Amino acid sequence: MIHYYQSAREREPYAMRFGVAFQPGPQQTVRPGESGIFVRRPRADHPGSLKPMSPFEAVTGRWGLIPLFSKDGEDPLFEAAAETAATERNYLQPWKRGHRCVVLADALIIEGRNGPGSIQQLSRADGTVLAVAGLWNGWRSPQGQCVESFSILTVRCEGGVRHPALLHDAWLEDWLACPVEETTAFLRPYSPESELVRREIAGA
Structure with missing residues (x-):
């Protein structure tokens, strides 16, 4: 499972990959249950959605x-x-x-990949951000508040270990905009592994 992730701290990945003018601010460690940033197609009921500045938005x-x-x-x-x-x-x-959504992260902290108690940091070898596939939802509370939330998708890898579904840069727009029946084509173990760096860490 993902113990936490370090959200992308620069604006360039949002601008270059999605055409979104967004400043994420200082790097933020995001743990389960906390607020994070994800990119999606604008909601049909989103204010200003009739004439969006970009086909995508950071939320x-x-x-x-x-x-x-x-x-x-x-x-x-x-x-x-x-x-x-x-x-x-x-x-x-x-x-x-x-x-569907994309979570941009400088690094993921993953538990259990190398056995119980193991904690591993995963990042890109070239220093660019990871793009993680996810699903989002808008839930309305009994008080009428709309709560935006998201979940990260995982795929089964060699040995039965689950791994975050990472997307290649060339897939990002297609992942967000493709017909539903094409969704599973993007959800596969990341290849080549040489593009990723894994580092065992302690006390995360």
């Missing part, structure tokens, strides 16, 4: 997707298995509606 939401049917917003979902998200009740509606 602040809670890491932990709240299903539409949730009554209280409790028990958020932090990670979604790509193999079952299309049919699993918790993720069915965001999947069918094409509520």
Whole structure:
């Protein structure tokens, strides 16, 4: 599972990859249940969506997707298995509606990849940001508040270990805009592995 991630701290990845004018501010460590930034296609009911400046937008939401049917917003979902998200009740509606997103991160901190208790930092060998595939949802609380939330998608890798679904730079716009039936084509173990750097760390 992802222990936490270090969100992208520069504006260039948002501008160059998505055409979004967005300043994320200082690097932020985002843990499950905390607020993070994700990129998506603008909501149909988003203010100004009739004439968007960009086909994409950067949004602040809670890491932990709240299903539409949730009554209280409790028990958020932090990670979604790509193999079952299309049919699993918790993720069915965001999947069918094409509520896909991208989380840009300088590094991911992952638990358990090399056995119980192991903690590993994952980053790009070239120093650029990681693009992680996700699903988002807008849930309305009993008080009428719309809560934006997201979950990170994971894929099964060699040995049965689960890994965040990382997207190549050339896939980003297609991932966000493709028809729902093409979604699974982007959810696969990242290759080549030589583009990634893994480092064992302690006390994360």
